[in-house]
Amino acid sequence: MSSLGAQIHVGPLERARDRLARLGGPPALRFAGRRLLTAIPVLWGVTLLTFIAMNSLPGDAAQELLGANATPAEVHQLELKLGLDKPFIDRYWHWFTGILHGSFGHSLASGQSVIGILGADLPITLELIAYSLVVSLVLAIPLALVCARWPNRVADKLSLGVSMVGLSIANYVLALILVYLFAVKLNVLPAIGWTPPGQSVGGNLKSLTLPALSIGLPLFCFYTRLLRADLLEHMQSEEYVVTARAKGAGPWRVLIRHALRNSVFGLITIVALNLGALLGATVIIEDIFGLPGMGHELLSAINTRDVPVVEGAVLIFAVMVVAANFLADLLYSLLDPRIRYGGSAG
Amino acid sequence: MAVQPAEIAAGTVPVELTAPAAGGGRLLRSGGLALSLALLVVIFGACFIWPLVGSVPRPTGGSVLNANLSIGAPGHLLGTDPVGNDELSRLLYGGRASLEVALAVNALGIVLGGLLGALAAYVGGVLDAVIMRFLDMLIAFPSLVLALAIAEGLGPGEVHTIWALAFFSVPAFARVARAETLKVRERPFVAAAQLAGSRRWRILGAHIAPNILPQLITFAFLGMGITVVLEGALSFLGLGIPAPAPSWGNMIAQGQSVLSAQPRFVLLPSAALCLAVIAFNMLGDALRARWAG
Numbered sequence: 001m002s003s004l005g006a007q008i009h010v011g012p013l014e015r016a017r018d019r020l021a022r023l024g025g026p027p028a029l030r031f032a033g034r035r036l037l038t039a040i041p042v043l044w045g046v047t048l049l050t051f052i053a054m055n056s057l058p059g060d061a062a063q064e065l066l067g068a069n070a071t072p073a074e075v076h077q078l079e080l081k082l083g084l085d086k087p088f089i090d091r092y093w094h095w096f097t098g099i100l101h102g103s104f105g106h107s108l109a110s111g112q113s114v115i116g117i118l119g120a121d122l123p124i125t126l127e128l129i130a131y132s133l134v135v136s137l138v139l140a141i142p143l144a145l146v147c148a149r150w151p152n153r154v155a156d157k158l159s160l161g162v163s164m165v166g167l168s169i170a171n172y173v174l175a176l177i178l179v180y181l182f183a184v185k186l187n188v189l190p191a192i193g194w195t196p197p198g199q200s201v202g203g204n205l206k207s208l209t210l211p212a213l214s215i216g217l218p219l220f221c222f223y224t225r226l227l228r229a230d231l232l233e234h235m236q237s238e239e240y241v242v243t244a245r246a247k248g249a250g251p252w253r254v255l256i257r258h259a260l261r262n263s264v265f266g267l268i269t270i271v272a273l274n275l276g277a278l279l280g281a282t283v284i285i286e287d288i289f290g291l292p293g294m295g296h297e298l299l300s301a302i303n304t305r306d307v308p309v310v311e312g313a314v315l316i317f318a319v320m321v322v323a324a325n326f327l328a329d330l331l332y333s334l335l336d337p338r339i340r341y342g343g344s345a346g
Numbered sequence: 347m348a349v350q351p352a353e354i355a356a357g358t359v360p361v362e363l364t365a366p367a368a369g370g371g372r373l374l375r376s377g378g379l380a381l382s383l384a385l386l387v388v389i390f391g392a393c394f395i396w397p398l399v400g401s402v403p404r405p406t407g408g409s410v411l412n413a414n415l416s417i418g419a420p421g422h423l424l425g426t427d428p429v430g431n432d433e434l435s436r437l438l439y440g441g442r443a444s445l446e447v448a449l450a451v452n453a454l455g456i457v458l459g460g461l462l463g464a465l466a467a468y469v470g471g472v473l474d475a476v477i478m479r480f481l482d483m484l485i486a487f488p489s490l491v492l493a494l495a496i497a498e499g500l501g502p503g504e505v506h507t508i509w510a511l512a513f514f515s516v517p518a519f520a521r522v523a524r525a526e527t528l529k530v531r532e533r534p535f536v537a538a539a540q541l542a543g544s545r546r547w548r549i550l551g552a553h554i555a556p557n558i559l560p561q562l563i564t565f566a567f568l569g570m571g572i573t574v575v576l577e578g579a580l581s582f583l584g585l586g587i588p589a590p591a592p593s594w595g596n597m598i599a600q601g602q603s604v605l606s607a608q609p610r611f612v613l614l615p616s617a618a619l620c621l622a623v624i625a626f627n628m629l630g631d632a633l634r635a636r637w638a639g
Contacts (some may be wrong), residue, residue, distance in 0.1 A: 046483055054499070164627070168624040172582055172618060173598065177616070276485075277489070279491065284490065302495070302498045314492070317351070317491045321487070321488060
């Protein structure tokens, strides 16, 4: 991408990038700057695609809001009020400049600002994601170590079988099975609802436990398999492992201090890259457990055709994925100095 | 960890499900191939052929008088659901809908994604940059979120579900096709064809396509598993295949309301869905191991 841009013409983007590069500073910073600049056109495209998806598809927002009994005159009046009579480009430009000024518009249903609505939901979704990640990693890292310590033995074979099921089970199926076991049969965890942390921290964690398990358990299988394979690869091929062994380090020490330290870079990157799939999972899990997060808001906005809220939520989801990918690239290069910063960017 | 970002974004990271090649690995792998193939033959046969040749009741329009019959009731092998439809018939017809969507989505992925990816890699330059940036944007959306937005705009229905899901299968396949084409492009027979004066389209069709197809098909089996799950998610949320027509996803959603009293209405379609996904994953995995040598 970068060399391609230089071949065609030197635009403002390339000039800004060159200037950034000439600023010097640590190469990691320059790498970050270059990555940030390539993320900008993707982000812009994301806003355009979001708007096209929501505006050029069939379905009449004004009619939907007023109900089937509305007269054509009423519908027309609302369309004028919402600016739906203006050309597509004008509406997009209005929306896009609004975003640049930090405004996503107002909900058609409640009139509240979209930022306000989604801002209140975002922490719940983020807490759910964080909880799921903690669950998956706390289980995955020790199990992967055990599997890599004794490959093809009982623990490894067992974890393989569990992973096969765990990776194939849909999270909404797992969620319902967990609800049946822990809420209906054992009655130890709530099946639905959300307790704000201000009310009770323990209750808050309890209300998020089943949702976090529904997302976290398949992830746990996924991370275990990846980390195990990576650890084994390091143990079999890397010279520093041979050196450490030759110096008399015990098998656990080699595994944890040497192989794991290197594998963790890859794992962090995978976690960051995987965030997109995770965000998708929160939508359906929040719906099942009645958590008032972003995904729940998105679904109810979809059902009422509250277009500004849907646009805002989809855009925030997409921006989070782009940001996570950017972060993954950055982390990978920062954590592992062997990665070259230059070369084949893009 | 040599994992492609696009594969993770699409949720299709290759994870070794079969044991490593050491020891009994090869046996397990070929066992996995046979087992998964057998499973798929049974699943496809049951869903597509049984309703044609066997005497399976209609999946919809049951009488409330027959509601909630238990498993093994006369004439209803798996009983009936709360509105009196035969549960087995709903499972079979529901599977048909789910598998049809999955097949169509992945066929679209192979054809459109394969074409886009091969073209991007073979022609290169500006076209490559434009296609790949565009696909980057599509991949930037969490797959379910984008599918939800599109399915909402199009309205529920089997064909609309297919289009909504194709929006993320095509970029994923294009990524694979591009990576494979970049490898194949350097092989001597492509240079030979170019020297012999073959046209671009002929080289793409006759030399590159046959060589990237095995990888795309392998990827498609893993994609089938993901698509079945996502179609289930859309139908579960009421934006996929609309009730009363059955699909595994909307059957699970309907069963959710009677989960505490009669868990079988969730468990039966869930088991069918998981079995199909396991079979697709195992087959894809075994095939990939085979191609890798």
